[in-house]
Amino acid sequence: MKNSVLKIGAPCVLVASLLxxxxxxxxxxxxxxxxxxxxxxxxxxxxxxxxxxxxxxxGPNGANVIKxxxxxxxxxxxxxxxxxxxxxxxxxxxxxxxxxxxxxxxxWPINAQNAPHTEAEKNGLKYIADHPGENFYGEEKLGDTxxxxxxxxxxxxxxxxxxxxxxxxxxxRSDFKLGEVMGGVVIRVPx
Amino acid sequence: MYxxxxxxxxxxxxxxxxxxxHTSPFGGGEVLQEAxxxxxxxxxxxxxxxxxxxxxxDPRNADRxxxxxxxxxxxxxxxxxxxxxxxxxxxxxxxxxxxxxENVAEKRETHKGLAFDSCASSGCHNYHDNRALxxxxxxxxxxxxxxxxxxxxxxxxxLENFLANRDAPQQVSALxxxxxxxxNDPAVEEWQLSSHPSAxxxxxxxxxxxxxxxxxxxxxxxxxxxxxxxxxxxxLAGKHGMRLKAGLSAxxxxxxxxxxxxxxxxxxxxxxxxxSPHDVNQQSAGFEACVGCHDSSHVNNFANSPHxxxxxxxxxxxxxDTQSVDCATCHLPREIIEEAGxxxxxxxxNQNDNLRPNQKMIRTVCLDCHSLAFAxxxxxxxxxxxxxxxxxxxxxxxxxxxAVERDEKANQREKVF
Numbered sequence: 001m002k003n004s005v006l007k008i009g010a011p012c013v014l015v016a017s018l019l020x021x022x023x024x025x026x027x028x029x030x031x032x033x034x035x036x037x038x039x040x041x042x043x044x045x046x047x048x049x050x051x052x053x054x055x056x057x058x059g060p061n062g063a064n065v066i067k068x069x070x071x072x073x074x075x076x077x078x079x080x081x082x083x084x085x086x087x088x089x090x091x092x093x094x095x096x097x098x099x100x101x102x103x104x105x106x107x108w109p110i111n112a113q114n115a116p117h118t119e120a121e122k123n124g125l126k127y128i129a130d131h132p133g134e135n136f137y138g139e140e141k142l143g144d145t146x147x148x149x150x151x152x153x154x155x156x157x158x159x160x161x162x163x164x165x166x167x168x169x170x171x172x173r174s175d176f177k178l179g180e181v182m183g184g185v186v187i188r189v190p191x
Numbered sequence: 192m193y194x195x196x197x198x199x200x201x202x203x204x205x206x207x208x209x210x211x212x213h214t215s216p217f218g219g220g221e222v223l224q225e226a227x228x229x230x231x232x233x234x235x236x237x238x239x240x241x242x243x244x245x246x247x248x249d250p251r252n253a254d255r256x257x258x259x260x261x262x263x264x265x266x267x268x269x270x271x272x273x274x275x276x277x278x279x280x281x282x283x284x285x286x287x288x289x290x291x292x293e294n295v296a297e298k299r300e301t302h303k304g305l306a307f308d309s310c311a312s313s314g315c316h317n318y319h320d321n322r323a324l325x326x327x328x329x330x331x332x333x334x335x336x337x338x339x340x341x342x343x344x345x346x347x348x349x350l351e352n353f354l355a356n357r358d359a360p361q362q363v364s365a366l367x368x369x370x371x372x373x374x375n376d377p378a379v380e381e382w383q384l385s386s387h388p389s390a391x392x393x394x395x396x397x398x399x400x401x402x403x404x405x406x407x408x409x410x411x412x413x414x415x416x417x418x419x420x421x422x423x424x425x426x427l428a429g430k431h432g433m434r435l436k437a438g439l440s441a442x443x444x445x446x447x448x449x450x451x452x453x454x455x456x457x458x459x460x461x462x463x464x465x466x467s468p469h470d471v472n473q474q475s476a477g478f479e480a481c482v483g484c485h486d487s488s489h490v491n492n493f494a495n496s497p498h499x500x501x502x503x504x505x506x507x508x509x510x511x512d513t514q515s516v517d518c519a520t521c522h523l524p525r526e527i528i529e530e531a532g533x534x535x536x537x538x539x540x541n542q543n544d545n546l547r548p549n550q551k552m553i554r555t556v557c558l559d560c561h562s563l564a565f566a567x568x569x570x571x572x573x574x575x576x577x578x579x580x581x582x583x584x585x586x587x588x589x590x591x592x593x594a595v596e597r598d599e600k601a602n603q604r605e606k607v608f
Contacts, residue, residue, distance in 0.1 A: 070327070071325075071328075098248070117252070142251065143250065143256070143257075169598065186251070188251075
């Protein structure tokens, strides 16, 4: 999927540059799909890196000093779990801009509030679960605003992802496998 | 001045300072929201707010905003609506949780049949602060004796830490720089016996005008904040100092809406109301100062409570100060703060910080000595609070039982880390 993002993104960026060079008055913008694909590329890279380079090395198989834990704030030396780190990023972004929002959701959420809520979320999460490797794109009206909504698969990239979600008492599933879609990243852009 | 409606117990002291909240005459909801966050924002961050604004600015919750627009504090805490204002300044019916959590019983069997107006009024949940009430915390502290073997509060270490990190102390005689006529003033001896000389605080440190060099017989009590910054900041954030913070005259017991002693009605609140300026006696500041003004049943029943017995024992030197329980133990709790990489124990001088909802007191106070179950039950028992905890709770909050029951049913698997 990383490759497909690059294939789609490169020509559009080029077109935008040519238009500007010709001095046309028409403002060149980025297509919402390219915008959300690009955002997701950054999110996915950061999320994977945090999981593999940090969290995986903190537990008993690594330094075993700082403990990744759901209640890390209540611990002297705890660290947020990957999903919490991702959510902290989303909340931080929400304080900086309202040009886009993102969240992590799942058909099998540990926290029920992260189950799909809107129709696009329901359709999108089902689509990416049924079509591994594919993304979902759509539009939806929420409140008085229409959004471009993209849903990207969130895949179990490391053993701790699978182990934690299978072991958590609030998890509706205990049979996740490495490489499997566990949920989805939902990115919204107001149109 | 005309008020459009009676103010809440939280704001009545500053109701004549309209600009404290209405910072712009042309501002709407956003201006008011900014004012709320300006005073209460940090508190919510510390509380790890369970319902931060970001939850509701996410477009996926647009339909929930129609039910409860929790992006704005005033949705639930409307001001100038005294006739509909309830506990915690809430101006909504107590079943407000229903709008978003109506299906909770589908996932939590233990919640079947529970009324939605009991979620936040039973001692189980709070809208903002659930630090002592979340499920895993209940499980972690599910078992415990009503009174712990090691029941004590933190030991204050601010002064010793300060002294350890300062240059060699000056001679006391060099610090006695008051005009000669004060040589035989009792205040000098009180000062000598206090911690101020050892901390290098001379007479003129407080009594001298910074710009003119003139001697001030009675310096403004706010000068204490020059050195005691965190204490001053706490004082100004609570009901004792909020009028001063808003640029108004000092609070007096006569202005209070709760029961106060007539004999104290004229007193103006400042640092020296509780701390005599030269004899910095922390014992009297933690009890005598409080009962000098406050006149509620809770206060007046303290003398007959088990807590008072411990205070008396500590004053007789039978037990250490850390095992004493006075008013300040619970209402101005000692907390650990990080300062220049060191852990300092400081008294939180905002006595309203842990007061409402009272479960905020559990982690910073009650758990020092008691089990979580005992603390939750006690704080949910109004009669026991009124008697100042003379006896045992007569009601039982089932939250810990529910958490344990659910945990056992879930057949929790081994954790990864």
